[in-house]
Amino acid sequence: MNLFRSHVLVCAGAGCVSSGCLSTEAALIDEIAQLGLDREIKVIETGCIGTCDLGPVLVVYPEGIFYRNVTPTDAKEIAHEHLLKGRIVQRLLYRDPLTSQIVQTYGEMEFFNRQLRVALRNTGVINPEAIEEYIARDGYEALARVLTAWSREEVIATIKASELRGRGGAGFPTGLKWQFTAQAHSPVKYVVCNADEGDPGAFMDRSILEGDPHTVIEAMAIAGYAVGASQGYVYVRAEYPLAVKRLQHAINQARDYGFIGDNIFGTGFRFDLEIRVGAGAFVCGEETALIASIEGKRGEPRPRPPYPATKGLWGQPTLINNVETFANICPIILHGAQWYARIGTEKSKGTKVFAVAGNINNTGLVEVPMGITLRQLVFDVCGGIPGGKEFKAAQTGGPSGGCLTKEHLEISMEYESLLQAGSMMGSGGLIVMDEDACMVDMARFFLDFTRDESCGKCTPCRIGTKRMLEILDRITAGEGREGDIDALLVLAENIKSTSLCGLGQSAPNPVLSMLKQFRAEYEAHIYAQRCPAGVCQALLNFNIVPEKCRGCGLCARVCPTAAIKGKPKELYRIERQKCVKCGVCLEKCPFGAIVRA
Amino acid sequence: MKTVDELRKLREQVRDMTKLREGEQEVRIVVAMGTCGIAAGARETLNAMMQEVAARGLTGVSVTPVGCMGLCEREPLVEVNAHGGRTLYAHVNAEKARRIVCEHVEAGRVIEAWVTRN
Numbered sequence: 147m148n149l150f151r152s153h154v155l156v157c158a159g160a161g162c163v164s165s166g167c168l169s170t171e172a173a174l175i176d177e178i179a180q181l182g183l184d185r186e187i188k189v190i191e192t193g194c195i196g197t198c199d200l201g202p203v204l205v206v207y208p209e210g211i212f213y214r215n216v217t218p219t220d221a222k223e224i225a226h227e228h229l230l231k232g233r234i235v236q237r238l239l240y241r242d243p244l245t246s247q248i249v250q251t252y253g254e255m256e257f258f259n260r261q262l263r264v265a266l267r268n269t270g271v272i273n274p275e276a277i278e279e280y281i282a283r284d285g286y287e288a289l290a291r292v293l294t295a296w297s298r299e300e301v302i303a304t305i306k307a308s309e310l311r312g313r314g315g316a317g318f319p320t321g322l323k324w325q326f327t328a329q330a331h332s333p334v335k336y337v338v339c340n341a342d343e344g345d346p347g348a349f350m351d352r353s354i355l356e357g358d359p360h361t362v363i364e365a366m367a368i369a370g371y372a373v374g375a376s377q378g379y380v381y382v383r384a385e386y387p388l389a390v391k392r393l394q395h396a397i398n399q400a401r402d403y404g405f406i407g408d409n410i411f412g413t414g415f416r417f418d419l420e421i422r423v424g425a426g427a428f429v430c431g432e433e434t435a436l437i438a439s440i441e442g443k444r445g446e447p448r449p450r451p452p453y454p455a456t457k458g459l460w461g462q463p464t465l466i467n468n469v470e471t472f473a474n475i476c477p478i479i480l481h482g483a484q485w486y487a488r489i490g491t492e493k494s495k496g497t498k499v500f501a502v503a504g505n506i507n508n509t510g511l512v513e514v515p516m517g518i519t520l521r522q523l524v525f526d527v528c529g530g531i532p533g534g535k536e537f538k539a540a541q542t543g544g545p546s547g548g549c550l551t552k553e554h555l556e557i558s559m560e561y562e563s564l565l566q567a568g569s570m571m572g573s574g575g576l577i578v579m580d581e582d583a584c585m586v587d588m589a590r591f592f593l594d595f596t597r598d599e600s601c602g603k604c605t606p607c608r609i610g611t612k613r614m615l616e617i618l619d620r621i622t623a624g625e626g627r628e629g630d631i632d633a634l635l636v637l638a639e640n641i642k643s644t645s646l647c648g649l650g651q652s653a654p655n656p657v658l659s660m661l662k663q664f665r666a667e668y669e670a671h672i673y674a675q676r677c678p679a680g681v682c683q684a685l686l687n688f689n690i691v692p693e694k695c696r697g698c699g700l701c702a703r704v705c706p707t708a709a710i711k712g713k714p715k716e717l718y719r720i721e722r723q724k725c726v727k728c729g730v731c732l733e734k735c736p737f738g739a740i741v742r743a
Numbered sequence: 744m745k746t747v748d749e750l751r752k753l754r755e756q757v758r759d760m761t762k763l764r765e766g767e768q769e770v771r772i773v774v775a776m777g778t779c780g781i782a783a784g785a786r787e788t789l790n791a792m793m794q795e796v797a798a799r800g801l802t803g804v805s806v807t808p809v810g811c812m813g814l815c816e817r818e819p820l821v822e823v824n825a826h827g828g829r830t831l832y833a834h835v836n837a838e839k840a841r842r843i844v845c846e847h848v849e850a851g852r853v854i855e856a857w858v859t860r861n
Contacts (some may be wrong), residue, residue: 149797151789151806154764186793206773207764208805232776263750271764278757281750291749403747613860 159194167202173218177225193357195270199509243529265473269357288479298679300631301372307483314468327456330463335375344428345544346574350499351469359396428599447647490516494560505580535580543572546652548659584681596653607650610641628673668696694739701731758791777811783818791837795844833859
């Protein structure tokens with residue numbers, strides 16, 4: 147094998163692909179070849195490194211130098227300066243958002259060195275399309291050990307002892323799920339991986355499938371052995387084309403190497419995998435709807451019990467786990483249940499991947515031990531709020547969850563404490579909002595999403611979410627009425643208690659939690675016709691402060707609807723009827739004389 | 744892939760594919776590759792080192808170019824961080840480079856005659 151003195155990792159997660167990493171990579175490879183370095187330097191496409199707002203990202207090993215926002219021209223400079231002459235290109239290094247200090251290496255960045263990567267251990271480190279790189283990092287060793295030396299009961303006992311809980315949202319003990327499926331009597335059973343990740347803002351499952359598909363394949367084969375299944379399905383949404391492509395490639399490779407298929411490791415165990423591509427309905431993340439969709443039926447949930455563990459796909463016992471849950475299995479087998487159970491808190495063991503988005507400096511994917519505080523997550527790992535603004539709230543659990551406020555900054559991020567605070571872990575989406583976010587508008591956004599995604603099978607969800615949305619629409623339009631808040635509360639309770647599946651049962655959560663934490667904001671919208679954060683356009687007015695206006699007339703010239711009248715050197719006025727509230731005048735006024743109220 | 748042994752054998756073969764990305768290497772060879780170094784032939788030095796490391800099948804060794812060390816007169820300069828020590832060699836041509844890999848890096852004997860100090 148040829149020896150390379152340097153590896154350049156190019157993050158090729160979907161985020162970086164959108165920011166143009168493929169042309170950066172092409173330019174880099176081209177320049178390396180022109181400099182005659184192609185036998186010394188290896189360029190490797192990896193899955194998501196996690197710093198999605200900094201893409202395209204390159205990491206140069208052995209030094210571990212981290213370059214961000216690398217254009218094709220920059221890539222050429224890196225080839226000339228760093229790869230040929232060993233001079234690090236300072237201007238492309240990362241700057242810590244809090245201290246403004248330049249940080250050279252991957253290991254020195256707060257964003258990385260505060261993480262503990264178990265599920266993401268290979269994501270962003272290996273080439274997801276090279277099975278050899280996965281094998282080099284102990285890939286398929288767990289499967290080999292389990293098949294040749296462990297009984298089915300030992301596997302289940304280990305997963306139970308690790309106290310791993312489902313990472314898809316509900317937090318059900320994974321070992322118990324495996325046990326129930328194993329105990330079900332049937333000659334045919336199935337293992338299904340739920341990769342129908344639909345929460346707005348959550349993308350850990352996509353990143354794992356894109357960055358380390360073999361970890362899911364290996365864990366599913368182990369699960370198949372433990373529960374007695376010989377066929378698995380990965381249900382991925384069609385919106386994840388790159389994940390589908392890399393997973394299919396990985397399945398083919400694993401089959402060629404004999405890690406799946408007949409007689410694996412000569413033990414007579416047979417397990418094979420197929421991908422089922424979902425058409426992108428949020429409700430198909432619900433396990434019974436997902437099963438219906440794999441069967442080729444309309445993606446609608448059905449009442450439980452019976453649970454899939456006894457009667458699932460095609461009426462057979464079926465084990466369904468989420469991608470991130472599967473990604474934790476191999477390390478647990480290799481390092482032991484005790485090792486895993488030492489990470490995290492008393493009731494929530496291990497690590498959790500969070501997809502952090504919104505008003506935050508380091509948008510991206512982080513894996514941290516359970517029990518980290520919200521403050522550590524937002525401010526230490528993710529670099530805090532941009533522009534020196536105040537932290538207002540964080541939405542966890544996506545459209546099924548709730549919001550945490552400033553008072554919750556010291557909360558321990560684990561299943562139980564989040565539920566107590568009126569939110570939930572969910573799949574790990576974390577949307578951070580600063581002082582400029584309107585909580586009525588946020589609640590409206592999430593409800594609009596769930597209303598749209600409601601499958602329509604049961605009435606409370608189909609009609610109830612629509613009625614709630616209508617009320618919120620009115621409130622944000624300045625037409626809120628006395629009694630709206632009470633109506634919202636009654637509707638929410640009824641929808642929660644009578645809906646058929648998790649979608650409806652959790653759809654009112656954002657509204658309930660935001661009403662609880664920010665009731666005054668709702669009241670300001672309804673009774674004072676005012677949006678305190680200045681977001682709801684209908685409630686927004688632009689005013690000119692007479693003391694500050696110098697009469698320069700710039701606002702009148704930039705106003706697209708000629709709504710500002712006045713004479714030079716005199717006070718200007720805004721005509722409410724003509725104003726479309728675009729905010730251009732506020733942006734352009736050199737004296738800060740225009741305010742939003 | 745028929746047996747567990749085959750998997751483990753394959754893993755040994757491919758381990759070096761990702762080793763470079765996993766923390767510190769046991770031996771770190773640094774070649775000064777500023778304009779001065781390159782003019783004095785550091786490219787050949789670097790290539791020779793790479794070839795020798797590969798030919799001897801050494802693992803846990805990284806060969807990294809760095810910028811000018813400031814001692815341009817004694818280029819090509821090579822620093823070897825190995826066996827707990829740090830050694831700076833001056834005027835390292837391709838021939839010397841190969842011997843450094845063989846004697847110092849592999850066998851652990853510093854070649855005193857070529858070491859430069861102040």
